[in-house]
Amino acid sequence: MSPLPVAFADICAGPRSEIEAALARSVDPRPGVPPRLADAMRYSLMAGGKRLRPLLALWACEAVGSRREAAMPAAVAVEMVHTYSLIHDDLPAMDDDDLRRGRPTCHKEFDDATAVLAGDALLTLAFETLADRLRADHAAACCRELAVGAGWAGMVGGQHDDLDAEGRFDPTDDDPTGNIASPTDPESIHARKTGALIVASLRIGAITGNASQAELARLAEYGRHLGLAFQIVDDLLDATGDAPTMGKAVGKDVDSGKATYPARFGIDESRRLAERAVAAARDSLSELSGPTGPLESVASFVLDRDH
Amino acid sequence: MSPLPVAFADICAGPRSEIEAALARSVDPRPGVPPRLADAMRYSLMAGGKRLRPLLALWACEAVGSRREAAMPAAVAVEMVHTYSLIHDDLPAMDDDDLRRGRPTCHKEFDDATAVLAGDALLTLAFETLADRLRADHAAACCRELAVGAGWAGMVGGQHDDLDAEGRFDPTDDDPTGNIASPTDPESIHARKTGALIVASLRIGAITGNASQAELARLAEYGRHLGLAFQIVDDLLDATGDAPTMGKAVGKDVDSGKATYPARFGIDESRRLAERAVAAARDSLSELSGPTGPLESVASFVLDRDH
Numbered sequence: 001m002s003p004l005p006v007a008f009a010d011i012c013a014g015p016r017s018e019i020e021a022a023l024a025r026s027v028d029p030r031p032g033v034p035p036r037l038a039d040a041m042r043y044s045l046m047a048g049g050k051r052l053r054p055l056l057a058l059w060a061c062e063a064v065g066s067r068r069e070a071a072m073p074a075a076v077a078v079e080m081v082h083t084y085s086l087i088h089d090d091l092p093a094m095d096d097d098d099l100r101r102g103r104p105t106c107h108k109e110f111d112d113a114t115a116v117l118a119g120d121a122l123l124t125l126a127f128e129t130l131a132d133r134l135r136a137d138h139a140a141a142c143c144r145e146l147a148v149g150a151g152w153a154g155m156v157g158g159q160h161d162d163l164d165a166e167g168r169f170d171p172t173d174d175d176p177t178g179n180i181a182s183p184t185d186p187e188s189i190h191a192r193k194t195g196a197l198i199v200a201s202l203r204i205g206a207i208t209g210n211a212s213q214a215e216l217a218r219l220a221e222y223g224r225h226l227g228l229a230f231q232i233v234d235d236l237l238d239a240t241g242d243a244p245t246m247g248k249a250v251g252k253d254v255d256s257g258k259a260t261y262p263a264r265f266g267i268d269e270s271r272r273l274a275e276r277a278v279a280a281a282r283d284s285l286s287e288l289s290g291p292t293g294p295l296e297s298v299a300s301f302v303l304d305r306d307h
Numbered sequence: 308m309s310p311l312p313v314a315f316a317d318i319c320a321g322p323r324s325e326i327e328a329a330l331a332r333s334v335d336p337r338p339g340v341p342p343r344l345a346d347a348m349r350y351s352l353m354a355g356g357k358r359l360r361p362l363l364a365l366w367a368c369e370a371v372g373s374r375r376e377a378a379m380p381a382a383v384a385v386e387m388v389h390t391y392s393l394i395h396d397d398l399p400a401m402d403d404d405d406l407r408r409g410r411p412t413c414h415k416e417f418d419d420a421t422a423v424l425a426g427d428a429l430l431t432l433a434f435e436t437l438a439d440r441l442r443a444d445h446a447a448a449c450c451r452e453l454a455v456g457a458g459w460a461g462m463v464g465g466q467h468d469d470l471d472a473e474g475r476f477d478p479t480d481d482d483p484t485g486n487i488a489s490p491t492d493p494e495s496i497h498a499r500k501t502g503a504l505i506v507a508s509l510r511i512g513a514i515t516g517n518a519s520q521a522e523l524a525r526l527a528e529y530g531r532h533l534g535l536a537f538q539i540v541d542d543l544l545d546a547t548g549d550a551p552t553m554g555k556a557v558g559k560d561v562d563s564g565k566a567t568y569p570a571r572f573g574i575d576e577s578r579r580l581a582e583r584a585v586a587a588a589r590d591s592l593s594e595l596s597g598p599t600g601p602l603e604s605v606a607s608f609v610l611d612r613d614h
Contacts (some may be wrong), residue, residue, distance in 0.1 A: 008366045032460035032499065037467045041459065048449065088427060093400070112400035116423070117467050120430065121393060121459040128454030131447050140438050140446035147435030151427040153339040160344045160424050190337065222370035 008301045010123065010295050012055065015068065019054045019075055020046075026076050039127075040110045040118035045083045047101045050305075052230075053197060055080040055298065057205030060219050066209030073133035073141055076210050078201040080126040081150050085197075087119040089159060090146055111239035114174060123150070134208060142204040149200025158193025164187065186235075186261055187228070194234070195227030209290075213297035222295065230302050234275040235260040237305075278303050315608045318601050322375065326361045326382055327353075333383050333436060347417045347425035348432075352390045354408045357612075359537075360385040360504060362605065364512030367526050372597035373516030380440035381449055381515050387433035387507040388457050392504075396466060409597040430457070441515060448510040456507025465500025472496065474575065493542075493568055494535070501541070502534030516597075525591055528601065532588035537609050539581040542567040543574065544612075585610050 027042045029035065054075030061071035070185035090097040090105040091112060098108050130142045148154055202219040203211075211219070239262040261270040281299045285292040334349045336342070361382030368378035379529040397404040399420060405415050414422035437449045455461055509526040510518075518526070546569040568577040588606045594601040 002614075030460055032464060034459075034464050034467045035470070035472065037459055037464060049534070088423055090421065093398075093423055106437050113470050114467070115402055116395055116398065117463050119427075120391075121463045123427065123430060124458040124463065127450050128458060131451035131454060134447075136447040137443045138451065140441075140443040143434050143446065143450045144438035147431050147438060151431040151435060152344055153337055153343075154429045156424050156431065157339060157341050157344060160341045160421070163420050164341065200503075 003051060003116055004243055008297050011018070011297055012051075015058050015294075016051050018068075019051050019058070019079070022072050023079060026080070026125070036110070036114065037117060037121060038116045040106055041122055043078065043109060044087050044100075044106045044118065045122065047103060049085075049101055050181040051079060051201055052298070052302075053082050056198065056223070056226075056295070057208075059294040059298070060202040060205035060211075061209035062210040063219065063288045063292045064209040064215045071205040071208045073129050074201075074204040077122050077126040077129045077142070078197065078204065080129070081146065081155075083196060084119040084122040085116050085125070085150075085155060085159070087122070091115060093190070094163065104272045130204070135217075138208050141207050141291045145200050145204045145207065147197040149203075154192050154196030154200070155194075158189050158191070158196065161189050162193055179277075186264055190228060190231035191224065194231040195224055198227040198230065199223035212259045215288055218286075218288060220287045222281050222284035222299075225277045225284060226302060228273045229277035229281065229299070232261045232270050232277065233302060233305065235262050236270055236274070239267065274303055312348050315604050318604055319358075322362055322365050322601075323358050323520065324387070325375075325379070326358050329379050329383050330361075330386060333387070344424060344428060345416070347413055347421045348429055350416060351407075351413045351425065354390075354410060356408055357383065358376070358386060359605070359609075360389050360508040363505065363508045363533075363602070366601040366605070367509040367518075368514035368516035370526065370592070370595045370597045370602055371516040371522045371589045371598045376514040378515045380436050381508075381511040384436045384449070384453060385504065385511065387429045387436070388453065388462075388504060391426040391429040391433070392457075392462060392466070394422050394429070398422060401466075401470065402491065437511070445515050448514050452507050452511045452514065456503040458511075459498050461503030461507070462501075465496050465498070465503065468496050469500055493538075493571055496528050497538035498531065499536060501538040501600070502531055505534040505537065505576040506530035515609060518525075522595055525593075529588050529591035529606075531603070532584045532591060533606055533609060535583045536584035536588065536606070539568045539584065540609060540612065542569055543577055543581070545572075546574065566568040581610055 023045055024042075027038060027045055029038055037143055057071045057075040058068040060066050061074075087106045088102060089095050091107055097105050100104065103109070104120055105115075110118070117206055119144065126146065127143055129148065131139045133139075134142060150156065199220050202217050202223045206216055207220050239260065261273065278299045282296050285295055330352055331349075334345060334352055336345055364378045364382040365375040368381075370376050387508045390413065393407060394404050394413045397407055398414055404412050406412065410416070412422075413425055417425070427609055433453065438446045440446075441449060457463065469491055506527050509530045510523050512522055525583050546567065568580065572580065589603050592602055
């Protein structure tokens, strides 16, 4: 059901190099900015990665019939927010990770205080980017969407409950259908920790492309399914992947008793749930006014990635 | 030269109770928000304090001839940003403070991870508040001003250099006139760490009151002088105050070799510099279209406060 990885790489190449260039410009030295702080921000922001969220922002803009250039400030902003969340999540006070994308994490390369501040500054710069570079009505709508997706009822809330669930989730729970109303249920945690920023990336990209409310709703639905698939595959990779390919420590989720899909449903059923989520994501792309090919491809790619 | 403290308390009473009510509403429980995360945010946001920044936002709105109600979202947002900065500054990785406003700091009352996330969530909620509750052109302008004031060239940059200067600033430096171009000079650090958010508070309050560019410039000038006075007095209180009155540890700045005004200029000259800054602040308030009495009073109050 999935296109060849080569084809997906081809689809990504152009937009991704545009994104890399825009990200690099966004952390160029500026007067009044401490060089070491800017270095830490740049170190983490320019560490590579899939650039999934900014790609989604650009492609959502295209999917509602606009040119992707319009969405570049949105793309930069969501990657800044994603990067800030990784920097803070890796801190000793949080997940305490030493390795990220094959390199020392920000607080290992710099220090804990600089990592806290670099994360704070990237989050703040994301909103500045939207407010400064989009026309006022788009800026206001995008700042709102980004704050909702990244905030206490979104990404930060999910991260809180993910930490809270460490060691408290019982993989032998005899109700495998799950109760998704429970705040420490993996689906609820994933929907907020990973899904909310993915949904926001799509919506703010689409807003900069003058999307209708109906289009925003379709893209949000796509994003919810995609985010779920993405997190299930993340859990599967943590349970079955190897550290050199992943560029980070693996097996940590199982070790820490985190509420993962494999822990709850097993490897095979988790894989099936991911496939079902990807199919639902692709179904959500009907009735959009622009080309949706890249968004269809990314859904399949999420399923097949190995890191 | 200053009005009686009682008179200032009278000026503050009404606006401050409006602010307290608006802040309390802003962290009311919401679906999808982890209760413990919301508790931590509320614990720090509702811990009292002078509410200086939100008062400045409301009074800046009045000073440009509008009703202060228009500035309440701005007032709430700046206090959220101020509170987030205190939570993160108090972390063990940063200033490592156990006491704030006479109570345990957020990470002592909860834990380090929750404090990181509560700070992140308050910063994010500040932008949501502006984007959600102001009309689009005001929202975009205010998000931009807040991000600039709180960001890498503003508050976060100043905090970085303040930490960087710990132990590196030599109080026996024989050039007491100072070189304000140096990034670790106390005036440069203060202008960003404290001044930038004070300036942003005034400007976004004034924006919600439909200020002209000239009015914004006057209020920014007022804010720069006020912020400088405020930080000098903070340094003086740390050097000369007592812990019970201050509600936090004192003498820490001297102990850690921080680049404070008293360390550089001595107690008496620091006091004179603060007085000069307050006079300059009051001078900046001419040519505004609305009442400036409260802003004049607050300048004097900053000089006379004992905590």
